[in-house]
Amino acid sequence: MRYVDLDPFEAGGWLAVVVRATTGVTYRQQYGGTACRPGEVEGYLVPLHAPELLDELVELFDVKRAGTRNDSWRHRLSEAVDGVWFGGSEGEGELRLGEIGEVDEAWVPVVTPDGPAVLMWCNSD
Numbered sequence: 001m002r003y004v005d006l007d008p009f010e011a012g013g014w015l016a017v018v019v020r021a022t023t024g025v026t027y028r029q030q031y032g033g034t035a036c037r038p039g040e041v042e043g044y045l046v047p048l049h050a051p052e053l054l055d056e057l058v059e060l061f062d063v064k065r066a067g068t069r070n071d072s073w074r075h076r077l078s079e080a081v082d083g084v085w086f087g088g089s090e091g092e093g094e095l096r097l098g099e100i101g102e103v104d105e106a107w108v109p110v111v112t113p114d115g116p117a118v119l120m121w122c123n124s125d
Helices: 051-063 074-081
Strands: 002-005 015-020 025-031 037-047 108-112 115-121
Touching: 015 051, 015 108, 025 115, 037 115, 051 074, 051 115, 074 108
Parallel strands: 002 025
Antiparallel strands: 015 037, 015 115, 025 037, 108 115
């Protein structure tokens, strides 16, 4: 297995999805803000250019401190993520929010046209 550490130098401004697949490559990401949770997912990485989504995620998790402590933010998170263009055929390339129970800052399960994935971004820690 090959491991790739995402954001090893905390370079800001990036957003990506790792689609779960048997690839032999596992992406690792520290998430959860100051909780510093270790996460890893095997698959392939797709960078996203969605600055509005990144701004909304930073506002929701870094400023509002939503995280896993309450669920009043579910609707707002779903509105931010659902419909973001991922790629593929017209009308078939949008993200949808996945299992909400695993959501935390910089680690949001999503569903892509290619299957389950994890939405990640530069962690605030």
